[in-house]
Amino acid sequence: MNAKKANLxxxxxxxxxxSTFKGQQEEIIENLLSGKDIFVLMPTGGGKSLCYxxxxxxxxxxxxxxxxxxxxxxxxxxxxxxxxxxxxxxxVLNSSLNxxxxxxxxxxxxxxxxKLLYVAPESLIKDDYLDFLKExxxxxxxxxxxxxxxxxxxxxxPEYRNxxxxxxxxxxxxxxxxxxTATPKVQDDIQKTLGMTDALVFKESFNRPNLYYEVRPKxxxxxxxxxxxxxxxxxxxxxxxxxxxxVEEFAQLLQVxxxxxxxxxAGLDQKVRVANQDKFLMEEVDVIVATIAFGMGIDKPDVxxxxxxxxxxxxxxxxxxxxxxxxxxxxxxxxAFYDPKDIEKLEKFLAQKPVSEREIGLQLLNEVVGxxxxxxxxxxxxxxxxxxxFDPVKGDGADMCDNSSDPPKLKDATAxxxxx
Ligand code: ADP
Ligand code: MG
Numbered sequence: 215m216n217a218k219k220a221n222l223x224x225x226x227x228x229x230x231x232x233s234t235f236k237g238q239q240e241e242i243i244e245n246l247l248s249g250k251d252i253f254v255l256m257p258t259g260g261g262k263s264l265c266y267x268x269x270x271x272x273x274x275x276x277x278x279x280x281x282x283x284x285x286x287x288x289x290x291x292x293x294x295x296x297x298x299x300x301x302x303x304x305x306v307l308n309s310s311l312n313x314x315x316x317x318x319x320x321x322x323x324x325x326x327x328x329k330l331l332y333v334a335p336e337s338l339i340k341d342d343y344l345d346f347l348k349e350x351x352x353x354x355x356x357x358x359x360x361x362x363x364x365x366x367x368x369x370x371x372p373e374y375r376n377x378x379x380x381x382x383x384x385x386x387x388x389x390x391x392x393x394x395t396a397t398p399k400v401q402d403d404i405q406k407t408l409g410m411t412d413a414l415v416f417k418e419s420f421n422r423p424n425l426y427y428e429v430r431p432k433x434x435x436x437x438x439x440x441x442x443x444x445x446x447x448x449x450x451x452x453x454x455x456x457x458x459x460x461v462e463e464f465a466q467l468l469q470v471x472x473x474x475x476x477x478x479x480a481g482l483d484q485k486v487r488v489a490n491q492d493k494f495l496m497e498e499v500d501v502i503v504a505t506i507a508f509g510m511g512i513d514k515p516d517v518x519x520x521x522x523x524x525x526x527x528x529x530x531x532x533x534x535x536x537x538x539x540x541x542x543x544x545x546x547x548x549x550a551f552y553d554p555k556d557i558e559k560l561e562k563f564l565a566q567k568p569v570s571e572r573e574i575g576l577q578l579l580n581e582v583v584g585x586x587x588x589x590x591x592x593x594x595x596x597x598x599x600x601x602x603x604f605d606p607v608k609g610d611g612a613d614m615c616d617n618s619s620d621p622p623k624l625k626d627a628t629a630x631x632x633x634x
Contacts (some may be wrong), residue, residue, distance in 0.1 A: 225272050226264075229297050236261040238416045243269050246354060246390050251413035253360075253405060254392040257420050258537050259513075262392040266356035267294060270329045271303070275351030278384070279332045281358045282371055283510065284308065287332040294330055304330040308337045323350050335373040338380050352385040357408070361395035361530075364403035365574055368395065368530040378409050389413075394537075395530050396420055396600040420600050423611030425539055425546040427592040429585075432553035436464070439521055440471050442549065443501060449518035450494070453503045454535055456524040456556075464523060465503040475501035478508045509535060515542035522550035527560060528578035529585055529599050552586040591618045 222240055226232050235243075237256065242265045246252050256262050270277035271294075281287045287306045294304035302322035311319065322328040323346075337343060361367030363374040381389065391408055393400070396417065405411050430438065443451065455461045458479040465477035476490040476499045493499040495514055502508060506526075520539045526532040532550070540546025557579060564575040581599060588595050591606035592615040598604065606612055613619045 222268070225268060229268060229271055230264065236264075237418050239265055239268075242390075242416050245414050246388055247273070249388050251388055251410045252390040253401070253410060253413040253415045254390065255396045255401065255415070255417040256392070256394060257418065257422070258394045258534065259541055260394070260418055262358070262394070263290060265392065266354075266358075266390055267330065270353060270356075271297075273329070273353035275326075275353040276323050276328050276331050277353045277356060278338075278347070278381075279330055279356045279358060280335055280338065280374075280377060281332055282334065282362050282369070282374070283359075284310075284334065286358075286510070287334070291330075291332055300327065302327040304328065304332065306332045307343060308334060309340075320346055329353075335371070335377055335380075339373075339376070344380070344383060347384045352387050354388040354390060355381050355384075357389065357391040360391035360393040360404050360408075361400050363407050364395075364400045365570070366397065366399045366403055366578075367393075368528055368534060375407060378407060394534070396602075397530060398601040400530075401601075419597075420533070420602060421593065421597055421604065421610055422537065422540070422546070423614065424543055425536060425548050425611070425614065427536070427596075427615040428547070428549050429552050429592070429616065430549065432551040432556070435523060435551045436467060438551070439464075439523065440468065440473065442519070442521065443468070443473050446519060446547070448500060450497070450514065450516055451501050451519040451521065452508065452517060452535075452538060453501060453521045453523055454506060454508075454526070455503060456505070458505060460523065461503050461505055468501060468503065473501055474499050475503055478502050478504040480505065480507040506531065506535065509538050512538065513541065514538070516544065517541065518545055519547040519549065521548075525550055525552055525556055525582060525586065527575070527582065529581050529596060530578075532582070532585070533596055533600075550586070554583075557583055589617055591615055593618075 222243060226235060237260060239261055242252055242254060246269050254262055254265055266277060266279060291304040291306050295301070305319045305322060305328050307319055323331065357377060359369070362369050362371040363377070364370060389408060389410060391404055391410065393404065405413060439453065453464065455464055458481045461477045461479045465475050468475035476493060478487060478490050490502065494502045517539045520536045526535060536548035539548055560579060561576065564572045567575065585592065585595050591612065593611055594604045594606045606618060
């Protein structure tokens with residue numbers, strides 16, 4: 215790749231205004247610029263976007279960025295365009311563009327203006343786009359949210375599976391895949407599917423030392439949550455429920471109890487949904503009661519608690535959802551209510567699914583049950599699931615869970631360590 219040989223810190227300052235790189239960003243960028251395939255496993259908020267945005271900005275040609283959600287792409291495109299005084303540095307390419315807009319995008323790419331082109335995988339296979347992209351200079355391909363490739367991930371998207379052959383048809387360029395899902399299974403799956411088993415792997419710790427993890431039996435859950443929120447009056451929090459009906463019911467129950475709460479789920483009218491989300495972001499409302507439809511790409515730094523009214527379907531989901539607490543490094547209380555009967559319901563639900571999906575679902579559930587029932591450090595349990603060692607005595611955040619700060623039943627916890 216023909217990148218300008220300049221010092222990266224200078225470029226970082228120039229484009230982003232930051233004085234230092236975060237974590238392994240600099241090494242990642244250097245290696246990408248030198249033509250290597252890269253695999254980045256970094257928790258949410260770790261700064262993954264910059265790992266492809268900066269090299270794209272200083273490389274010749276256009277970087278293709280594959281991303282699963284139009285909303286996420288639009289945010290990023292606006293952000294990147296805001297970094298530069300020129301128009302058209304970043305574009306989204308998808309079927310919502312009319313002819314004139316598409317031509318503008320193509321012209322900007324041909325004219326060398328466009329450094330980042332965001333596309334959803336289902337757009338990338340369109341012949342018009344493929345034919346065009348084959349003819350222009352591509353610097354590299356970035357695959358964001360790469361766990362979408364894997365059925366073992368928490369957000370599997372079938373369109374992601376064919377990416378390798380599509381990329382091969384476009385250009386022979388380096389590929390950087392990035393995700394915040396770090397289980398060894400997902401990692402392996404991504405690398406195999408993308409044909410990048412030789413990629414350089416950069417993995418950062420997934421430990422979130424400022425989050426406190428607690429599991430309570432699901433008894434009098436409504437009352438418990440109301441009491442919890444009253445103890446944290448005025449603080450921002452998210453409550454996850456499994457069903458839309460529960461979301462609405464519980465948001466109402468909180469309102470009746472004088473708590474400033476609103477519902478969020480995909481079945482709500484788009485306008486209402488956006489309005490509720492905005493009110494939460496603007497602090498007009500303290501608590502959002504939501505299905506898992508809420509949260510992806512939402513960056514509210516001061517969420518003080520995440521409560522799981524219903525237990526999640528996988529530990530990845532749990533980690534992602536609780537990860538929305540304490541982004542600013544301040545307090546983040548992660549409380550989950552566990553009832554084995556809920557797990558049985560989820561199992562029954564899985565029984566109607568195709569065999570492969572069912573088996574994966576059941577294994578993921580097993581891990582969730584293991585987490586709920588363990589008496590070992592919950593942080594250690596989660597990190598072990600992500601293939602990471604954690605010292606439950608001396609590690610960062612070691613006393614930050616119900617089992618560690620006040621051990622209810624001390625038994626040999628190492629026996630609980632599950633291997634993935
Ligand atoms: P991820 O995709 O890993 O969840 P993002 O790329 O959205 O994370 O970045 C998270 C935040 O970190 C953003 O607000 C971004 O501006 C900030 N950030 C990234 N790199 C740096 C850096 N080197 N210095 C300071 N802030 C950074
Ligand atoms: Mg990201």
